[in-house]
Amino acid sequence: MARYNARVAEPKWQKVWDKAGLFKAERDDSRAKYYVLEMFPYPSGRIHIGHTRNYTMGDVVARYKLACGFNVLHPMGFDAFGMPAENAALEKGVHPGTWTYQNIADMKAQLRPLGYTHDWSRSFATCDPEYYGQQQALFIDMLAAGLIYRKNAMVNWDPVDMTVLANEQVIDGKGWRSGAVVERRELTQWFFRISDYSEELLAAIDGLKDWPEKVRIMQANWIGKSRGLQFSFAVKDAPKGFEALEVYTTRPDTLMGASFAAISPDHPLAKELERSNPALAAFNAECRRVGTSEEALETAEKRGFDTGLKVIHPLDPNWELPVWVANFVLMDYGTGAIFGVPAHDQRDFDFVHFMAQKNGASLEIIPVFEPPAGEWGQDTAYTPMKSEKVRYSRNTATGRFQTNFGWDELSTGDEAVAAAITYCEANGIGKGVTKYRLRDWGISRQRYWGCPIPVVHCPDCGVVPESKASLPIRLPDDVTFDRPGNPLDHHPTWAATTCPNCGKPARRETDTMDTFVDSSWYFARFTAPRAKTPTDMAEASYWMNVDQYIGGVEHAILHLLYSRFFARAMMKTGHLPVSAIEPFNALFTQGMVTHEIYTSFRPIGGESPEQRARSLRRQVYHLPEEVEGLLPGSQARTFLKADVDKVMALHPQLDREGARDVLARQHPDNIDFPPVYVTPTAKMSKSKKNVVDPDDIIEQYGADTARWFVMSDSPPERDVEWTASGADGAWKHLQRVWRIVEEVLETPQTGEDADLTRATHRAIADVTAGIEGFAFNKAVAKLYEFTNTLARAKGDRRAAMRIMAQLMQPMTPHLAEEIWAAMGGEGLVSAAKWPVADPAMLMDSSIILPIQINGKRRSEISVPVEIDNKSVEELVLADPTVQRILAGQVPKKLIVVPGRIVNVVI
RNA sequence: GCCCGAGUGGCGGAAUGGUAGACGCAGGGGACUCAAAAUCCCCCGCCGCAAGGUGUGCCGGUUCGAGUCCGGCCUCGGGUACCA
Numbered sequence: 001m002a003r004y005n006a007r008v009a010e011p012k013w014q015k016v017w018d019k020a021g022l023f024k025a026e027r028d029d030s031r032a033k034y035y036v037l038e039m040f041p042y043p044s045g046r047i048h049i050g051h052t053r054n055y056t057m058g059d060v061v062a063r064y065k066l067a068c069g070f071n072v073l074h075p076m077g078f079d080a081f082g083m084p085a086e087n088a089a090l091e092k093g094v095h096p097g098t099w100t101y102q103n104i105a106d107m108k109a110q111l112r113p114l115g116y117t118h119d120w121s122r123s124f125a126t127c128d129p130e131y132y133g134q135q136q137a138l139f140i141d142m143l144a145a146g147l148i149y150r151k152n153a154m155v156n157w158d159p160v161d162m163t164v165l166a167n168e169q170v171i172d173g174k175g176w177r178s179g180a181v182v183e184r185r186e187l188t189q190w191f192f193r194i195s196d197y198s199e200e201l202l203a204a205i206d207g208l209k210d211w212p213e214k215v216r217i218m219q220a221n222w223i224g225k226s227r228g229l230q231f232s233f234a235v236k237d238a239p240k241g242f243e244a245l246e247v248y249t250t251r252p253d254t255l256m257g258a259s260f261a262a263i264s265p266d267h268p269l270a271k272e273l274e275r276s277n278p279a280l281a282a283f284n285a286e287c288r289r290v291g292t293s294e295e296a297l298e299t300a301e302k303r304g305f306d307t308g309l310k311v312i313h314p315l316d317p318n319w320e321l322p323v324w325v326a327n328f329v330l331m332d333y334g335t336g337a338i339f340g341v342p343a344h345d346q347r348d349f350d351f352v353h354f355m356a357q358k359n360g361a362s363l364e365i366i367p368v369f370e371p372p373a374g375e376w377g378q379d380t381a382y383t384p385m386k387s388e389k390v391r392y393s394r395n396t397a398t399g400r401f402q403t404n405f406g407w408d409e410l411s412t413g414d415e416a417v418a419a420a421i422t423y424c425e426a427n428g429i430g431k432g433v434t435k436y437r438l439r440d441w442g443i444s445r446q447r448y449w450g451c452p453i454p455v456v457h458c459p460d461c462g463v464v465p466e467s468k469a470s471l472p473i474r475l476p477d478d479v480t481f482d483r484p485g486n487p488l489d490h491h492p493t494w495a496a497t498t499c500p501n502c503g504k505p506a507r508r509e510t511d512t513m514d515t516f517v518d519s520s521w522y523f524a525r526f527t528a529p530r531a532k533t534p535t536d537m538a539e540a541s542y543w544m545n546v547d548q549y550i551g552g553v554e555h556a557i558l559h560l561l562y563s564r565f566f567a568r569a570m571m572k573t574g575h576l577p578v579s580a581i582e583p584f585n586a587l588f589t590q591g592m593v594t595h596e597i598y599t600s601f602r603p604i605g606g607e608s609p610e611q612r613a614r615s616l617r618r619q620v621y622h623l624p625e626e627v628e629g630l631l632p633g634s635q636a637r638t639f640l641k642a643d644v645d646k647v648m649a650l651h652p653q654l655d656r657e658g659a660r661d662v663l664a665r666q667h668p669d670n671i672d673f674p675p676v677y678v679t680p681t682a683k684m685s686k687s688k689k690n691v692v693d694p695d696d697i698i699e700q701y702g703a704d705t706a707r708w709f710v711m712s713d714s715p716p717e718r719d720v721e722w723t724a725s726g727a728d729g730a731w732k733h734l735q736r737v738w739r740i741v742e743e744v745l746e747t748p749q750t751g752e753d754a755d756l757t758r759a760t761h762r763a764i765a766d767v768t769a770g771i772e773g774f775a776f777n778k779a780v781a782k783l784y785e786f787t788n789t790l791a792r793a794k795g796d797r798r799a800a801m802r803i804m805a806q807l808m809q810p811m812t813p814h815l816a817e818e819i820w821a822a823m824g825g826e827g828l829v830s831a832a833k834w835p836v837a838d839p840a841m842l843m844d845s846s847i848i849l850p851i852q853i854n855g856k857r858r859s860e861i862s863v864p865v866e867i868d869n870k871s872v873e874e875l876v877l878a879d880p881t882v883q884r885i886l887a888g889q890v891p892k893k894l895i896v897v898p899g900r901i902v903n904v905v906i
Numbered sequence: 907g908c909c910c911g912a913g914u915g916g917c918g919g920a921a922u923g924g925u926a927g928a929c930g931c932a933g934g935g936g937a938c939u940c941a942a943a944a945u946c947c948c949c950c951g952c953c954g955c956a957a958g959g960u961g962u963g964c965c966g967g968u969u970c971g972a973g974u975c976c977g978g979c980c981u982c983g984g985g986u987a988c989c990a
Contacts, residue, residue: 083990167986169988218910221909293986294987298908442988515988553984555990556984557985591912592984683984712930712931718912726918726931729930733930777919780929782929784929784930848925850924855969901925
């Protein structure tokens with residue numbers, strides 16, 4: 001018998017599909033549309049298993065919806081601007097554009113053999129001038145609509161390379177190339193007014209019924225709506241202009257526990273004071289020697305500096321609080337100033353604790369809540385926190401206030417906060433305000449490989465948008481990467497232009513846009529990818545929204561929130577219909593494919609041994625295919641293949657194992673053979689090189705096996721740690737299905753197998769439910785079961801085999817076509833109507849009812865489906881096992897869950 | 907630090923609060939074969955000869971009944987606004 005030959009069959013069917021134009025999407029107002037979209041990839045060079053998993057899921061949905069009769073739009077493109085292209089330019093001297101387009105070509109070549117239904121006629125890359133030119137048009141319209149503005153904001157500054165760094169380029173607080181300690185610096189940058197939409201974006205989350213709950217929670221938390229009190233402290237002996245210190249708090253109920261006020265090192269008052277206080281200036285400078293990332297700021301040790309200034313407590317004119325500068329107060333949130341209540345805020349407490357230990361500073365800890373009886377322990381440092389926990393996490397209404405300001409008898413946090421606000425407002429102390437954590441979206445990047453911001457700086461007219469007629473504002477090709485910083489800034493002529501307004505010489509904006517802008521509207525562009533305007537309203541009105549969006553959880557917040565904002569901004573500027581205000585009807589977040597990371601510290605710089613010994617080392621990453629001798633979790637037993645080869649060349653008498661032993665015995669500081677370290681699994685990413693690409697599997701077994709394999713076993717939403725084993729099993733299964741086909745072809749097919757008919761309907765129902773519910777692993781398991789049934793079945797199996805082909809089609813379309821053709825199916829299985837299960841065929845006449853005694857399974861009985869509870873009880877009590885265990889006792893209770901289980905309680 | 911997830915045999919995993927381990931991988935045994943590969947059949951959580959006991963990261967709770975619900979932890983993963 002001939003094996004199924006994927007290598008021949010797969011290209012054959014792909015050609016047939018292409019020729020039939022099965023997947024080319026055309027607007028057809030008479031048909032219902034279905035838009036399925038996978039998050040498009042960054043063209044890093046190769047697709048990896050994570051991509052394969054993502055696109056196969058999308059393809060299963062697309063093929064299923066096609067079979068259900070929808071007019072399906074299933075496009076694919078490339079999110080092609082970004083830092084890696086510039087890094088490649090830096091390291092390999094290749095132009096970012098050349099590198100990117102080559103990668104796109106390579107990745108397309110990898111994707112095509114997988115047999116996806118992507119409509120490549122709609123494809124584009126965000127670095128195509130035709131795309132980013134339209135993005136510039138959007139920018140100009142949004143600027144005119146007041147959605148964009150400029151302001152100062154902090155960036156990571158590398159003081160040695162004199163360049164702005166991305167958070168990713170800051171490693172342990174140091175620049176990744178220079179190794180210099182990074183500082184915060186202020187720069188004028190462009191912003192989208194996303195915070196104007198805070199309330200709307202938050203409220204609309206309720207309507208996203210088909211989004212994962214966790215994503216909705218994360219987005220809501222990110223927007224971070226809070227109700228609090230804003231008031232100002234009067235500053236004693238204040239510098240001119242700083243007589244009032246504005247603070248915001250979500251805990252005005254703890255106002256009586258205030259023991260200090262704290263301001264951010266970036267607060268205007270801090271900057272004013274440091275002019276006459278060198279010690280404070282030094283402290284502030286030290287505080288700024290941290291990157292801008294929230295993680296870095298929040299995990300930094302809490303530090304403070306007493307300014308010597310005092311403020312007056314708003315509820316007691318005789319109560320003075322010291323003003324500190326503290327590194328944990330963020331200028332970006334609230335007013336950049338707080339009051340500290342160490343008894344009821346963990347951060348404030350940590351701060352006081354730390355300052356007391358380090359500096360001997362003494363700040364009071366004043367509890368405002370009376371703790372529940374018995375919880376007021378000896379350890380005064382922690383006791384207040386305990387009482388806090390009791391009040392809030394269990395909400396037990398046991399806390400009480402010790403103040404006399406009208407909110408002292410309230411029990412719960414929210415009520416207390418509200419009462420405190422009411423009291424303060426009534427007494428002119430401050431006002432209740434609603435604040436959001438969400439900040440405006442800064443899009444300025446001081447980099448080359450991005451969409452140029454289409455504005456001009458004119459000495460006379462100021463900032464002027466480009467005219468739309470001059471779009472696209474193209475990136476220059478002749479750029480150099482021989483020095484740090486923005487190549488657009490260094491370019492001799494590019495920035496020189498004339499003012500669109502007055503015609504005088506002017507300078508172009510050299511900042512480019514955040515790549516999140518590119519990915520915030522690509523889904524809309526797919527509906528009319530060649531339009532001469534950003535979108536075509538007729539096309540957008542037909543195809544939008546995306547019915548099913550699929551991508552990694554890592555995009556749960558930023559990309560999805562920016563896209564939701566962008567849909568609103570495009571609506572406001574007339575580029576999307578109102579109906580597309582929430583662009584993604586259903587969202588599915590797949591888990592990530594993870595892999596161990598292999599890394600070593602290789603020398604950089606000088607050539608002589610002495611130089612090398614002294615020179616800096618840089619952490620470099622290695623591809624899984626470059627290492628060998630893996631033992632999970634082991635460090636000494638993992639080596640670079642190249643190192644093993646080198647050792648074998650040096651010592652010809654050694655075999656591979658011997659060479660590894662030599663390597664294993666090297667000192668960790670050995671400069672020629674640094675040890676390879678294995679760090680725990682993380683999502684596959686090109687920058688960490690822990691990627692595995694699907695080509696080996698496709699090469700060895702074909703696309704169907706690769707597709708079947710990534711859909712098997714792991715639930716789609718869960719992370720999977722990649723292991724090479726398993727593809728073989730998938731291949732064996734597909735071969736087995738084909739063997740059944742051949743057996744059917746070679747033996748006479750007569751008679752009917754009623755069990756097979758029932759099993760067929762069962763399979764239709766289960767596989768359909770699996771696909772609809774994004775439980776592809778379960779759909780696959782059901783197909784395994786159905787295969788087992790088919791292998792054993794009697795009678796004519798041809799009809800059942802055709803159903804098998806249809807059910808397999810979304811996952812393994814090529815093999816499915818082959819089976820369909822062999823079993824006499826009409827036309828293409830990819831174009832066949834999805835089968836429907838007959839509900840009558842899904843019912844069984846009798847069921848097995850397990851019997852529990854005190855919750856433990858002891859026996860079972862077989863009963864007709866229609867049986868009544870009384871008959872069940874009789875049968876249960878008559879059961880020999882039950883009688884034996886009862887031993888004459890009368891059960892206390894008999895619980896019958898119809899059709900499910902019986903529990904006898906004794 | 908903060909926000910969000912996840913944790914079940916050797917492995918991937920299944921299980922509307924109702925028989926824990928479907929289905930698959932690996933493994934063991936057998937059949938076929940001169941032999942191997944391929945294929946087919948059977949077994950397969952742990953302890954135990956068995957009866958039985960025990961078991962879903964840990965501690966506690968609710969329930970006739972908990973992998974599932976509640977409280978408290980631990981570990982791992984994602985995000986943390988300039989990686990995409």
